[in-house]
Amino acid sequence: METTPIVNKERPKVILTGASGYIGQNLLKKLKEDYDVIALSRHGDSKENEEHVEWRSCDFYSTGDALEALQGADYAFYLIHSMMPTAKLTQGNFEDMDAILADNFARAARKNGIGHIVYLSGIVPEDLPEEKLSRHLRSRLEVQRILESSGVPVTTIRAGLIVGPQGSSFPILYKLVQRLPIMTLPTWTRTETHAIALDDVLNALKNSIGNEEVKGRAVDVGGPDVMSYKEMLRQMSEVLGVKRRFIDVPFLTVNLSKIWVTLITGSTREMAYPLIESLIHPMVANPERMVDGISNGQTSFKEAAQAALDKERQEKVEAERKSQESSKPEKSKPTLTATAVKKSSVRSVQRVTLPEGKDAHWAGQYYLEWLGKALGPFIRVHTGEDGVSRVYIRFLSRPILELSYDPVKSGEDRAVYLITGGMFANAKDAHSGRLEFLMIPETSDCVVAIHDYLPAMPWFLYKYTQAKLHLIVMYAFRKHLEHTRTLGRSSTSEKASGSVGTPASVEAQS
Incomplete structure (x- = not known):
């Protein structure tokens, strides 16, 4: 007996914040296979809509923007981070700005009837009190709590170092190995971490949305390899095909590391400093927080690193080809906010x-x-x-x-x-x-x-x-x-002890 295929079946509609960012633009490619995606960006007006993808501009520092942008969706991904300045002059720290962004998003999600939020965070060591965590991890926890305060079910996907082209942490690792024939390694480089390939993270995010099993939970994810940063540097040198000498030293502090890493890699202080501060913590997935079909990445660190480098080279060649084909650089549509x-x-x-x-x-x-x-x-x-x-x-x-x-x-x-x-x-x-x-x-x-x-x-x-x-x-x-x-x-x-009067x-x- 032949079964008649279902045609024009209504697809769930998903909000994707940070859609033009590193994780977002890669996740968008996966989501549009099965969902209608509302892709949000500060400059979404400059993007062209396509089949199953609608672009919207949204500044999540504005409550009005947030409320309007989240209209008409079933689920939402929260991939927003505020490490980089968004104004000509920015005063304040990223933790407080992240809190504002998360609160505006959470309120808008509740008012628009969003059924599930999936949030990408970092692995948090279980045995450390919160006040001893790095600023970055404390902020990630605070954002999780703010999102949960909305009353909308939240799934927090916690990942360590994500191995992929562009991004934040992996390019720093790559540039260090590429540019330094001899590396002095402070004690934090012996800390264990649980790297995971970009594609494995994308699968974890996609498999979580609308998944009743993980609603209201924090889920740790990681690849097959748990290793120290020193071992990661060594394997990176093998991928690049270069010989590097590593010298263990006990006296280089994280503060000194922040300075020389930014100098060598060219990373901005806003991006690099919070990330490096977190390297003192072991970031290994907790088996009790792992979920089959979501947590267990299958790609080894070496395979992921090689794939990331190949992808980066391919993107550079493609960019050069497009540059030669077009005499005029592509310009974004100007908006009042951007101006x-x-x-x-x-x-x-x-x-x-x-x-x-x-x-x-x-x-x-x-x-x-x-x-x-x-x-x-x-x-x-x-x-x-x-x-x-x-x-x-x-x-x-x-x-x-x-x-x-x-x-x-x-x-x-x-x-x-x-x-x-x-x-x-x-x-x-x-x-x-x-x-x-x-x-x-x-x-x-x-x-x-x-x-x-x-x-x-x-x-x-x-x-x-x-x-x-x-x-x-x-x-x-x-x-x-x-x-x-x-x-x-x-x-x-004083009142509790029986004293009379108030200053x-x-x-x-x-």
Whole structure:
């Protein structure tokens, strides 16, 4: 009996964040075989749609962008990382920026009814307390918790070093072996890691989406080889067909390693430093976190390294051929966001810890009140009946900044103030600058962020005056909140021990 093939069967629709990145662009090729893919990128408008692939532009620092971009999908992959700057001037660390991105994504996923999130993270050592982990791994854990706070089922795929062309860690390894005939190896190079081929990671991600068995779980993945970084360097030299001498030394620290690795490989500090800090931890898949059909990569390190180098050479030849065929370089379609970022946009992100029981809305109001008091001899802040807070330099009648509370963009655990004017803001251009206060789920931490701010003063002058002053003010605000929390704890302790009365300063600040 012949079976009639099913035609026009509806395919699940999947969101792919970071679709133009290293992992994303390779995963896209696999996903479009079985899914309709909504591919997201900061500059998705410059991409051409194709069969089963729809490109959308999305800046996940914007809650509105995130909410709109995640519409109409069943599942989503979270492949976003913020190690590289996204503005002409970026102040702050990648951990705080990753927290903002994850929170905006998580809220948008919940509101759009996404049924499952698959998130690519790093292997986390089981026997280390979180405070002793590297900044990179702590941030990966925090992002996982933020995604899970959305209520959408999350599967976290945890991988060690991913072996493939481009990427982050593998090219560093390759360049070290390629460029150094003699290598002095610090103690961290004897740490074991569990490398995995790019194709094995892609299969793990694809096999996880919509998989009921792994919803709500963290799954470790790894290839067939567990080895030290020293052994990895040795095998890499065999793949390249070069002789290298390795000298073990006990005194090179991770901090020194960060410097010489960036110098030798040409990697950026933003990318290389957090990754190298993580190398002190053994990153080996935990058998208890492994799942058949997802966790066990089949490609050896040597095979994966050879395939990565072959692919890189092939891509270079193809790029040269296309360059010769076309006399004009391909240009991206210009967008207002891309133009603004290139010109003079600012992103400044700092984290503070609020007193117990306080939230982002309190933080926003309190910050403006504190600003006028702390800088009283120089600055005054006035909030009018129209709800606009205006910041003045003493004795000047025109405000330097106008901050308008936005009830639409604000919400649960978030307060947003639009930068709507003032002498310091470039209001002539389409200005989407804003000051946001965002609570990190299930903590007392609040991220205070300036996004897409366009300063009016000349760039050089701004960079070394107003930008520096903002960092000093935020540092003072963080210290003030720490002092407030300390006084609050002391007051609570006194009450618990039977003392009567509360310091007036605590009452005023609470």
